[in-house]
Amino acid sequence: MKLCYLDAFSGIAGDMTVGALIDAGAAFEPLAEALHSLNTGAAFRAEKVKRAGIAATRFVVEGGEQKAHRHLPHILRMIGGGALPDRVKVHAAAIFGKLGEAEARVHGVPVEKVHFHEVGAVDSIADIVGAAMGFHLLGVDEVHASVINVGGGTVQTGHGLLPVPAPATAALLEGKPVCSRGPQVELTTPTGAAIVATLAVSCGALPPMRISGAGYGAGTKDFHEQANVLRVLLGETSGAAEAATVAVLEANIDDSTPETLGYAMERLLEAGALDVTLAPVQMKKNRPGTLLSVIARPEDRERLAALVFAETSTFGLRIHAAERRVEARGVVEVETRHGKVRVKVSASGAFAPEYEDCRQLARATGVPLKEIMSEAGLAYLRTSR
Numbered sequence: 001m002k003l004c005y006l007d008a009f010s011g012i013a014g015d016m017t018v019g020a021l022i023d024a025g026a027a028f029e030p031l032a033e034a035l036h037s038l039n040t041g042a043a044f045r046a047e048k049v050k051r052a053g054i055a056a057t058r059f060v061v062e063g064g065e066q067k068a069h070r071h072l073p074h075i076l077r078m079i080g081g082g083a084l085p086d087r088v089k090v091h092a093a094a095i096f097g098k099l100g101e102a103e104a105r106v107h108g109v110p111v112e113k114v115h116f117h118e119v120g121a122v123d124s125i126a127d128i129v130g131a132a133m134g135f136h137l138l139g140v141d142e143v144h145a146s147v148i149n150v151g152g153g154t155v156q157t158g159h160g161l162l163p164v165p166a167p168a169t170a171a172l173l174e175g176k177p178v179c180s181r182g183p184q185v186e187l188t189t190p191t192g193a194a195i196v197a198t199l200a201v202s203c204g205a206l207p208p209m210r211i212s213g214a215g216y217g218a219g220t221k222d223f224h225e226q227a228n229v230l231r232v233l234l235g236e237t238s239g240a241a242e243a244a245t246v247a248v249l250e251a252n253i254d255d256s257t258p259e260t261l262g263y264a265m266e267r268l269l270e271a272g273a274l275d276v277t278l279a280p281v282q283m284k285k286n287r288p289g290t291l292l293s294v295i296a297r298p299e300d301r302e303r304l305a306a307l308v309f310a311e312t313s314t315f316g317l318r319i320h321a322a323e324r325r326v327e328a329r330g331v332v333e334v335e336t337r338h339g340k341v342r343v344k345v346s347a348s349g350a351f352a353p354e355y356e357d358c359r360q361l362a363r364a365t366g367v368p369l370k371e372i373m374s375e376a377g378l379a380y381l382r383t384s385r
Contacts, residue, residue, distance in 0.1 A: 021135065
């Protein structure tokens, strides 16, 4: 599987995405031909520039019908009528649909009635379709993204002066890890946020991959503080151990009942926590208490923190980032005298029968759980030789 990692350490915009994909090897001519098929009358070029000493590619749209107000149905008809691969049409339409939903929420109107201002202009249409085409030309199967640097300050828009991140950008990045670092300007645009919100399957640490290439897409401005570029890393899945940034939520609790804490654990796991543990601790004033620890994906941090407050008596949480490593693993199904059992197998050869499968067989047959698990382990050893 071919992966693309959007390293938005200095933000992300549509033109930066297209430039980075061209810089990483997406052929410019077929990309430009696809954009010409939209019949916007615009011309397109890719130029080499430097941003804080980093060589990058800038994608430029010139001319064309820069109509200020387009509705979503009009834009979708343009995409549908273009000479584009089906996958590109689907992705471009999905990005615009996500953007339309965000604008509709912000302005309190039906999505069909949303006036696309800046993002309805030819250059933004070219950015979104060009990004979808760039991913297609590079054969990208899966897109991942870093923590998104949104910038700060204010930005002038068709709706007047707005804070950064702009309302649509903030809506699109709900649940995603973001930061504000560097110059106090808009670093992530609604177009860039829509690309991430639609196509990225995860936002956070670099996924396990063998890097095969990289590209740098230039933003319009050149900052002294940092390179105003979007970096893309291309690679293949490696089967290596997972290395991901996670959020660890902790609370010392001395006034919740065991029933309440047990229920809170169930709720947290159901809500997507990667792991939840309860450990006895001795707290201040010699009170026995419980340490609640929750391991969460960064994008789930705030939602799970709210759940801890709702389901326990704690008034405070400690939250910190940690790196989680998980050995590459697969699943093998084995046949036992009592039924089929899945066995988890790690890259190093360690294995463990799936508890839930063994539990269900033990309940159904009356055979002790430990015997079911032992038999499943022996069955795996026989089949693995």
